[in-house]
Amino acid sequence: MTATPNFNGWRAAVLSEEDGNVERLKRQLVLLGMQVDVQWEPLAPTELPEIIIVDADRGWDALLPWSIEAPQRPVAALLGSEAPGRIAWAIRHGASAIIPKPVASATVFPALVLAVSIHTERLAVQAKIAHLEERLRLRPVVFAAIARLQSERKVTEEQAFAALRSTAMKRRLPMEQIAAAFLGGVDPLWEVG
The missing domain is CATH 1.10.10.10 (Winged helix-like DNA-binding domain superfamily/Winged helix DNA-binding domain)
Known part of the structure; x- marks a missing residue:
């Protein structure tokens, strides 16, 4: 990715229970111009937001509407645990950035930029692989x-x-x-x- 994204007008889904961290996160996302939906239930695959922030400390497999390791949107993990299993869960579900708990305003924007950048790179690599596979066929x-x-x-x-x-x-x-x-x-x- 060559340019820093402008998040103004983006929809963000925060998959977490409401608490102080989510309130600070939500406040920061609104300051970036985003519309924020907080929910603690699985996302519907029909109306995905532009970016997803998931509580990786408590997330479960059915929370995100895609197969493991095939994220359809940029994903950032909200993470307070150092447990390797929770970090692995976040990575397996497409998280490419971490917003640490307790949430500090200075960590949100860089995490979102990183998540979007890595997601864009993933899509480009997938397209290139598909093109090369077609040529091979x-x-x-x-x-x-x-x-x-x-x-x-x-x-x-x-x-x-x-x-x-x-x-x-x-x-x-x-x-x-x-x-x-x-x-x-x-x-x-x-x-x-």
């Missing part, structure tokens, strides 16, 4: 196009691959797309052979 198409070019144009495997790569670079398209178009008969690749 399409590798047989590239190999089939290379084999067909070799057979039809009487070129070596290296020449067929180089021609396919060169065509993709010239057209600024993925090799997989060029290979699929060639195999589908849409593009004869006259520049090869």
Whole structure:
């Protein structure tokens, strides 16, 4: 993330029972321009806020509406315990920042920025992995196009691959797309052979 987020207008869900810590946290979130909902029941998956702050000292698995390790929103943990199990629970449920108890106003904004930043990075990495997995799934198409070019144009495997790569670079398209178009008969690749 390159810019510090502006939280003005964001909705925040604080999953905790009301107490002095939650009151201080809520006050600070309102000062940042956020609308704050405090509840001690599971979040509905249909209307998720922009950011979630969960009491990791007492949280349970069904409190957040997504599968473990796949957070759909930035999550910060409200944590007063040093118990490794509670810290592990927070991490397992997507928390990427901690707001320590007792809540101090100076800890809230940096924790929110960190949670949003790490969540954004997670989404970017997931998208990149999905893109690479798709390209990997399409590798047989590239190999089939290379084999067909070799057979039809009487070129070596290296020449067929180089021609396919060169065509993709010239057209600024993925090799997989060029290979699929060639195999589908849409593009004869006259520049090869």
